[in-house]
Amino acid sequence: MTESNVGxxxxxxxxxxxxxxxxxxxxxxxxxxxxxxVKTPDQISKLDGLxxxxxxxxxxxxxxxxxxxxxxxxxxxxxxxxxxxxxxGMILLSKNSTDRVMGSTEQPLLDxxxxxxxxxxxxxxxxSFQAEISxxxxxxxxxQGVFIRAPAILTSGSNVEVLSKFNEKIIAVxxxxxxxxxxxxxxxxxxxxxKHFVEMIKxxx
Amino acid sequence: xxxxxGDIPNAKGIKSDSIDSIDVTKGTSTLKRGFAHMLKNGVxxxxxxxxxxxxxxxxxxxxxxxxxxxxSDVRKAGGVARTASxxxxxxxxxxxxIPVMAKCRIGHVYEAKVLAEANVDMIxxxxxxxxxxxxxxxxxxxxxxxxxxxxxxxxxxxxxxEEGAAMIRTKGEPGTxxxxxxILHIKKVNDELRTIKSIFDSGDKQDLVRMAxxxxxxxxxxxxxxxxxRLPVVNFAAGGIATPADAxxxxxxxxxxxxxxxxxxxxxxxxxxxxxxxxxxxxWEDPKAxxxxxxxxxxxxxxLGLDVDNLELRMQDxxxxx
Numbered sequence: 001m002t003e004s005n006v007g008x009x010x011x012x013x014x015x016x017x018x019x020x021x022x023x024x025x026x027x028x029x030x031x032x033x034x035x036x037x038v039k040t041p042d043q044i045s046k047l048d049g050l051x052x053x054x055x056x057x058x059x060x061x062x063x064x065x066x067x068x069x070x071x072x073x074x075x076x077x078x079x080x081x082x083x084x085x086x087x088x089g090m091i092l093l094s095k096n097s098t099d100r101v102m103g104s105t106e107q108p109l110l111d112x113x114x115x116x117x118x119x120x121x122x123x124x125x126x127x128s129f130q131a132e133i134s135x136x137x138x139x140x141x142x143x144q145g146v147f148i149r150a151p152a153i154l155t156s157g158s159n160v161e162v163l164s165k166f167n168e169k170i171i172a173v174x175x176x177x178x179x180x181x182x183x184x185x186x187x188x189x190x191x192x193x194x195k196h197f198v199e200m201i202k203x204x205x
Numbered sequence: 206x207x208x209x210x211g212d213i214p215n216a217k218g219i220k221s222d223s224i225d226s227i228d229v230t231k232g233t234s235t236l237k238r239g240f241a242h243m244l245k246n247g248v249x250x251x252x253x254x255x256x257x258x259x260x261x262x263x264x265x266x267x268x269x270x271x272x273x274x275x276x277s278d279v280r281k282a283g284g285v286a287r288t289a290s291x292x293x294x295x296x297x298x299x300x301x302x303i304p305v306m307a308k309c310r311i312g313h314v315y316e317a318k319v320l321a322e323a324n325v326d327m328i329x330x331x332x333x334x335x336x337x338x339x340x341x342x343x344x345x346x347x348x349x350x351x352x353x354x355x356x357x358x359x360x361x362x363x364x365x366x367e368e369g370a371a372m373i374r375t376k377g378e379p380g381t382x383x384x385x386x387x388i389l390h391i392k393k394v395n396d397e398l399r400t401i402k403s404i405f406d407s408g409d410k411q412d413l414v415r416m417a418x419x420x421x422x423x424x425x426x427x428x429x430x431x432x433x434x435r436l437p438v439v440n441f442a443a444g445g446i447a448t449p450a451d452a453x454x455x456x457x458x459x460x461x462x463x464x465x466x467x468x469x470x471x472x473x474x475x476x477x478x479x480x481x482x483x484x485x486x487x488x489w490e491d492p493k494a495x496x497x498x499x500x501x502x503x504x505x506x507x508x509l510g511l512d513v514d515n516l517e518l519r520m521q522d523x524x525x526x527x
Contacts, residue, residue, distance in 0.1 A: 003402065010246070011246070012246045013242075014245060015245070016245075036497075037314070039487070040516060054242075055243050055246075055247070056244070056247060056303055058302060058303060059247060059266070059267050059303075062263075063265055101298075101302075102300070102301075114461075120302070123324075124230075125236075125240055125326035125327065126321065128231065128236045128239075128240065129222070129229035129231045129236070130229065130233060130236065130341050131229040132237065146235055146239060147305065148243060149326070166227065167225045180522060187235055188235075
């Protein structure tokens with residue numbers, strides 16, 4: 001087996017934090033892999049696994065339209081490459097996203113994850129919060145959820161497995177090769193979610 | 206990697222709360238500094254109207270900063286520059302999905318409280334406005350809303366972080382369209398970081414104590430900064446950025462992102478320039494991409510700019526000694 005090539009989409013956002021968390025997770029899982037920051041269609045097409053990090057989804061969507069990254073992303077994800085979308089990354093993966101205040105916007109989306117997202121679902125920055133959550137379906141009984149102007153999933157398709165809920169709002173899901181969370185595991189010291197993701201890469205090889 | 210810890214004991218800005226009976230915590234350093242982390246590699250644009258805010262969002266800005274007047278107009282108008290109208294801030298928050306920041310005067314605790322109540326996403330305690338208290342900056346640990354502050358040196362940056370700033374930017378010289386001062390400030394911060402890092406690596410604690418005294422901040426903060434070899438919060442460039450090449454150059458000096466003030470909306474090609482600055486910031490490592498971005502703007506439409514040696518008002522000196 002050749003060494004896996006894991007990429008962090010580096011157009012904008014908290015790329016370094018995901019880079020470090022992924023390195024730690026790979027080490028913990030005993031996997032040989034390189035981790036790199038990717039921006040161009042060419043770099044994206046060579047990946048065995050991809051993280052779309054937290055940041056601003058409108059910016060990432062528009063920029064990936066400009067340089068052709070959007071099509072490259074869609075191609076590898078449709079082709080079965082494992083992808084982990086965090087916060088903005090989850091929004092970008094979705095089929096449908098509206099803003100809590102502004103309603104529907106015309107932001108570019110990858111249109112793959114079968115969910116309806118509400119952006120800024122818990123309010124503005126002052127209402128950002130940390131809370132104890134759990135992702136029992138993947139064996140994580142306790143996790144520190146860091147929610148920053150976080151989106152939430154209001155409804156999801158039948159092919160989407162719900163991994164975690166905060167009251168009625170869905171905050172973590174899995175759909176085939178796609179993992180997505182509303183919150184930021186990369187801002188904690190807990191690498192269990194990144195470890196789950198690198199295991200997905202291992203299984204897909 | 207930048208650590209997200211650093212809360213002081215009993216910071217008033219940290220609030221225990223509950224959302225539909227689930228216990229949550231708000232206002233921690235992780236949440237405040239983490240918010241700044243989400244802006245990394247992005248461009249924050251100064252705006253004064255809803256229309257400008259929408260142009261900024263469409264161009265790919267990660268956030269907008271609301272002011273009553275753009276910095277270059279503050280220079281022209283003279284008088285006292287205060288925080289923007291709450292109605293305009295509210296209007297902008299209702300019309301863009303990206304985070305909205307606003308400026309308050311240095312040391313003006315109640316302008317800050319008003320902005321926090323208005324629910325802006327981040328407050329910039331800014332030298333562009335007329336200082337309200339030259340001797341005391343705001344004690345930012347009291348707020349659940351994160352703050353960004355300007356700095357010309359490592360000492361200034363660390364003093365602001367010790368007061369609770371969740372993000373730092375260079376001061377530069379706002380409203381001039383002249384990037385020289387921002388370059389000077391980031392290089393100075395980088396030089397000083399190298400100095401304390403080498404002292405840390407040498408194991409000479411006494412010399413680190415001397416640096417802490419010189420900087421007028423706690424030993425612990427100097428030691429932590431020296432250990433990681435960078436500011437312990439996200440650090441953006443600001444002050445005088447007018448072109449895509451300006452933005453790319455500052456990114457190459459190690460800035461985590463850029464603020465553009467008058468540079469975009471005082472130019473005659475604001476829409477194209479906004480997008481061009483975003484592209485240059487994202488793809489700064491690739492000179493070809495920066496050339497393409499630079500090609501999108503017309504130098505004849507850049508703001509004229511000012512020579513920083515002959516200014517009547519040096520905004521960067523405001524609040525600098527405290």
